[in-house]
Amino acid sequence: xxxxxxxxxxxxxxxxxxxxxxxxxxxxxxxxxxxxxxxxxxxxxxxxxxxxxxxxxxxxxxxxxxxxxxxxxxxxxxxxxxxxxxxxxxxxxxxxxxxxxxxxxxxxxxxxxxxxxxxxxxxxxxxxxxxxxxxxxxxxxxxxxxxxxxxxxxxxxxxxxxxxxxxxxxxxxxxxxxxxxxxxxxxxxxxxx
Numbered sequence: 001x002x003x004x005x006x007x008x009x010x011x012x013x014x015x016x017x018x019x020x021x022x023x024x025x026x027x028x029x030x031x032x033x034x035x036x037x038x039x040x041x042x043x044x045x046x047x048x049x050x051x052x053x054x055x056x057x058x059x060x061x062x063x064x065x066x067x068x069x070x071x072x073x074x075x076x077x078x079x080x081x082x083x084x085x086x087x088x089x090x091x092x093x094x095x096x097x098x099x100x101x102x103x104x105x106x107x108x109x110x111x112x113x114x115x116x117x118x119x120x121x122x123x124x125x126x127x128x129x130x131x132x133x134x135x136x137x138x139x140x141x142x143x144x145x146x147x148x149x150x151x152x153x154x155x156x157x158x159x160x161x162x163x164x165x166x167x168x169x170x171x172x173x174x175x176x177x178x179x180x181x182x183x184x185x186x187x188x189x190x191x192x193x
Contacts, residue, residue, distance in 0.1 A: 002070075002103055005084040008077065008152040008160055009178040016173045017148035021137055023171045024128055031126035031137070036060050039120040040183065041097050043113035051109040054183055055098065056120075057089065064089040066098050068106050071181075077165075078177035079157040121186050133160045142186050149178050 012020065025031060037059040042048045048055060052071035057064065066089050072082030085103050093099070097115035101107065126137040136151040154160040168175055180188075 002068075002083040002085045002105075004072070004081055005069075006079065006081050006154060006157055008079055008150075008154070008157055008164075009181070010078055010150045010152075010168075010175040011178040012148040012150060012173070012175050014146070014148055016175060017137065017139065019171065020150065020168070020173050021126055023167075023173065024126075024135060024137065027167075028128040028130055028135075031128055034060050034125040034127060036123040036125055037120065038123065038182075039095055040118045041115040042118055043110055044116055045113070047109050047111070047113055048106065049187075053106055053109060055102065055106065055115060056183075057094065057098065059094050062091075064091060064094050066093075066100075068103050070105070074179045076177070077157070077161045078179070079161075080181070119190075121182070123182070130163075132156055133164075135164075138182075140182055142182070142189055145189060147182070147185065150175065 021031070039057045041055040041057070054069045056067045056069070058067065066087045068085045070083040072080065074080050087100070089098075095117065097117065102110075121140060121142050123138050123140040128135045132154055133156075134153040136153065138147075138149050138151060140147045140149070150164075152160045152164060
């Protein structure tokens with residue numbers, strides 16, 4: 001069974017992003033800084049995308065992580081729930097279509113079609129741990145457009161929403177629910193139709 005990832009996604013302005021970085025660091029201490037390069041793969045005819053699945057390879061500082069995701073649900077407070085499978089990869093795997101086995105549902109959707117590289121985007125992530133909540137403050141370069149957002153990975157999204165929405169209001173940090181993933185926004189920029 002593939003685990004379900006649960007995270008709140010909130011869009012920020014550049015000013016709100018900078019202010020929030022300061023406020024969280026004051027509350028929780030220095031952030032872990034992750035430089036992320038993301039590359040996506042699919043068949044030539046887009047079988048995975050049609051099945052609402054993705055294959056991503058991420059270079060994160062010195063690690064290479066292969067991730068398979070399946071689009072899930074989004075609620076009114078910005079809680080995204082989706083199936084997510086991950087596997088650590090060797091350093092020489094970076095940028096090449098994955099050669100190892102993918103989860104069964106992904107293999108079934110591909111039906112033997114080879115994976116090709118689609119491209120990708122970079123992200124600068126600041127991370128803090130707050131009990132059960134992992135705060136990820138992102139600055140993402142989507143082919144020239146810079147997006148800012150706060151992601152809160154948590155098994156308790158309602159509690160995270162109560163705590164962090166109250167803190168952002170107290171700090172004067174504006175935000176809006178981000179119903180669209182980075183991958184969806186990247187695809188939309190590549191193909192506005």
